Amino acid sequence: MTQRSISILGATGSIGSSTLDLIRRNRDKWRVVALTAHSRVDELASLAREFDAELAVISDEKRLPDLRDALSGSNVEIACGAAALCDAAARPADMVVAAIVGCAGLAPTMAAIEQGTTIALANKEALVSAGDILMSSVAENGATLLPTDSEHNAIFQCLAGNSSREVRSITLTASGGPFRSWSSEQLNAATREQALKHPNWDMGAKITVDSATMMNKGLEFIEAHHLFPVGLDRLRIIVHPQSVVHSMVEYRDGSTLAQLGPSDMRVPIASCLAWPQRMDTPCDRLDLAQIGSLTFEAPDEVRFPATRLAREAVEAGGAAPAILNAANEVAVEAFLADRIRFTEIAALVAQALSAAMPPPPTTLAEVLAIDRDARRRASDILERV
8 A cells, every 4th residue: 555645744733633643543544754843842752753753843942952862762853943844844745734833834834835745734824924925836836735724624625626716605604712602891801711611622722712812713714815716705704603514615506515524623634634535534423413403693893803803904915914913923822821801812913903014025034024023013012001
């Protein structure tokens, strides 16, 4: 049996762990080339040994001695730092899973794209901050981009075999997070612990807070604009608390196709790993009779202004989406550190977007410069708050 080779950028995060769980169940079909992590040395070393990885990269350079000790006596090559992440992404592999959270994953994702390989994209910030540049590179290098987010993967499946010219609208579904029914007064007093209790999904802290603010859906709206260029006026968001319908595509004949499944990231990941075929997963089967009913409601952009901010940013274009993303990362980090209130996350992002805009970026270096400047601007706002 011919093995496929794979590298996983962000192997110790939720996407990386789910991907490796599926590979673990199909060991004869996969050869692991590279695994990377930010600072979880013990977990990275254990995975590198288990999957006989050729390379293990820790981005936190201070942890290199620990990684070297943890992999002593193995045949695993070791490296550290931002440049090493890009080198790992550029190693020949049939597929690269880009699952590094935040703008730290932008350069490695671009390095993988430039190899013309297949990328299972789970780093939404890459498309948000540098969507035009990234998609141009995909076309130029003949790379294949497979969306791993449950919503975009659902759209990808619903579009299979159909032309975007036939699409009337694309609808992204949102769970509404843990605060969907909370009043403005309750939201103002929401705690870190409450925000991290997502009703449906098991995700990392940053993305869970983004789900609570609805910024996650705003970022996905921008992603969808780049992945499925049907026009901003044809993209919609709807709140669906059960998280069973993961997104929908309406066609011009009136037909609407929806992808349904359990709230388990192994489903969209398996769709990418097996594409264009299918593969078995250990996920629970969908029991609609037990679920009973599916409900939908319009998003409330008064209580949750993040989706409006994201839509306005992508409509403005240029540097605005990168500034939105950078300011949000700073704000979420501050909230998780109990430095600002929950409702101040979106307020800080709005303030960052209100300043004068730099020229539109044309290179990855310019995007990263805008990102750094936006983080400084957001930090200054944070200090004033």
